[in-house]
Amino acid sequence: MTDIRITGGCQCGAVRYALHAEPTEPRICHCRMCQKHAGSFFGAFANIDMKDFELTRGELGLFRSSGDGDRTFCRDCGTPLGYLHISGDRMAITIGSLDNPAAIRPITQYGIEARMPWFADLAQLPAYESGKYDGASAELYEMIGRTNRQHPDHDAEVWPPAK
Ligand SMILES: [Zn+2]
Numbered sequence: 374m375t376d377i378r379i380t381g382g383c384q385c386g387a388v389r390y391a392l393h394a395e396p397t398e399p400r401i402c403h404c405r406m407c408q409k410h411a412g413s414f415f416g417a418f419a420n421i422d423m424k425d426f427e428l429t430r431g432e433l434g435l436f437r438s439s440g441d442g443d444r445t446f447c448r449d450c451g452t453p454l455g456y457l458h459i460s461g462d463r464m465a466i467t468i469g470s471l472d473n474p475a476a477i478r479p480i481t482q483y484g485i486e487a488r489m490p491w492f493a494d495l496a497q498l499p500a501y502e503s504g505k506y507d508g509a510s511a512e513l514y515e516m517i518g519r520t521n522r523q524h525p526d527h528d529a530e531v532w533p534p535a536k
């Protein structure tokens with residue numbers, strides 16, 4: 374294995390993984406299957422050989438979405454984690470499940486037959502930071518921060534934390 378260690382995992386922290394190579398072919402896919410898997414307008418993936426993929430906590434939930442492979446996810450919190458090819462030797466990880474997704478910039482888009490007709494307009498929508506829009510309650514955001522149970526964006530020795 375290489376010295377490269379790029380980590381990620383699900384929202385609840387039950388599943389954590391490490392990549393030991395730079396993921397390749399970062400992309401978004403607008404196809405209906407990726408929309409359903411992500412529960413969003415598109416999926417965002419990058420490839421990794423399974424020899425460079427280390428599951429460091431938990432196990433992957435699998436849904437065989439077609440004869441080409443399994444959609445992977447956390448069985449506890451539902452976070453989409455990737456796409457495991459039927460050959461078993463490579464996987465596409467979801468960019469959003471990485472601890473530092475901004476480091477992986479997509480270079481291609483697929484499945485454009487199902488792309489939202491207003492996709493290109495999204496960047497022009499009115500834009501606010503969390504809690505900075507009209508009507509946002511400071512108390513609500515303070516409470517969300519205080520009760521946030523999302524796994525942090527780095528490996529943790531113990532999870533969930535002792536309370
Ligand atoms: Zn989870």
Ligand SMILES: [Zn+2]
Binds near residue numbers: 402407408484
């Ligand atoms: Zn797709």
